[in-house]
Amino acid sequence: MSSLPSGHVHPRPIQRGLSLIELVVFMVVLSAALAGVLRVFIQAGAHSADPLQRRQALAVAEALLDEIEQMSFTWCDPDDPNAALTVTSAAGCASLPEAMGPESNETRAATPQFDNVNDYHGYAENGIVDITNTPITALSGYRASVAVTAADLGNSYYQLTAASGAVLRITVTVTSPDGNTLTLDGYRTAHAPSPAI
Template identity: 50%
Template sequence: MPHPRQARGFTLIELLLFIAVVGIALAAMLRVFVTATLAGADPLIRRQQLAIAESLLREVQLMPFTACDPDDEQAETGSCASLPEAPGPEAGESRYGPAYFDNVNDYAGFSMAGIRDPGGAAVPGLAGYTASIAVAAAALDSLPAAEALQITVTVTGPDGSPLVLQGWRTRHAPNATS
């Protein structure tokens, strides 16, 4: 009588070990997919934050940087009748008018909840964003702090994530307005 072949296959322990390893691998892969899916909308928010921050930084950098208030008749000569330009807007000045910001320093401490254009109109679709601007004197390479301003724009998206963008504004001549 021929000897029956021994049955070949997996033991119960091998099968349980295989199921455990495959389960752990699948759980790790699913975590990657879930993270990628949840972050799918983030690039849109991030790009919008960057666009807002760049726009505000450009707006501030294009303002005059004078030793005294640009409304002072002697601002061009440097022998100002007014006090040196201090951080923050002068009385009555606003980004939205009727007396508009007229110097880089006027933007120090500015913030807005819901993005508005320079005319004060709310920009559609950007109500969930906030923005703030800090302007501080800071030395830049060989320039003393009195001749350079560091501008920091922080934009927070609807998801609470902040984006910080920094730039500089220098005074090209002691009393230059641009």
Template identity: 45%
Template sequence: MSIRPALQRGITLIEQIMFIVIVSVGVIGLVSVMNPAIRASADPLLTKQLVAITESLLNEVLHQPFTWCDPDDPAAPTALSYAACATPQNAFGPTPAGETRYAVGAGTAFDNVADYGGFSMANVDDPSASNAMAGYTASIAVAAAGAALGLADNAAALSVTVTVTRGGDSFSLTGYRFRYAPRI
């Protein structure tokens, strides 16, 4: 009678360890390749928010009146030039002093395109100063642009540039407002 040697069944400890090491290296490789894509997956949303905030602020500014005088000035309905106004709107900043984007009521809120000149905010929010979006900053520049557009009167058109920044990303839009009805 002969004894048959036992056949090996299963795997050895060394084979198990090698399998675990090889699979672990593969998983680490896949995760390291996918990590930048996952980390940057929100970038299109952040860019879309930059564009939306910039468009919104530009629309807010361009929908304001562009008159010779501050709309609260008694001469606003009849003025034919800046000289006829007690508070002319050619200073490109809040006129009269003390007007702000966040005020409620006549005489204290921005009410003319030129009032927004030099305006900036650290955390972008709505006109009621609520719903702040941390990390976003905005600035608004207003300048006379009539000559650049071929008009005889340089003050007959304004260039409004809104720039919104978040981290290292920045987005700017420029719009133009013409004085087509200066007493409205």
């Protein structure tokens, strides 16, 4: 065995690892990356109620549009003696042709109730209510409005014009508590010879 002269120490093996400077640089880069990730989580958390309000607004609009589309679409008010007859225009009504908006004192929930699609024109709710006019507490911050207008529908092969009175466009607009609005459109058509559907 060889011996080292006195005064010499055994060489130490080279140690591998991070220097203090490398460790500080690593911590700075890591904290910058974490700050960016945390910002994304904070923004997502702050807006997490928005999708819920949008889904609720969509549910309200769909329910109201579905309710309206299921109503009668006749030239004559159902109280008119000729309402059950096959009439091709409002001129065939005895005394009560349908017009945009509800007839005398008709409402959505009380008697006399809306009885035709166009009765909903101009209808509005500030705080959502069900068909019995009972407020839905969880939807008290929402507003809904309805517009029913004559519309064109069709293509180059077959065209229904707004002037024919055989197509109605139903527009339901719901505003959520955060002020965002959602609008749904639906169409209701009449077919020959009778527009009653």
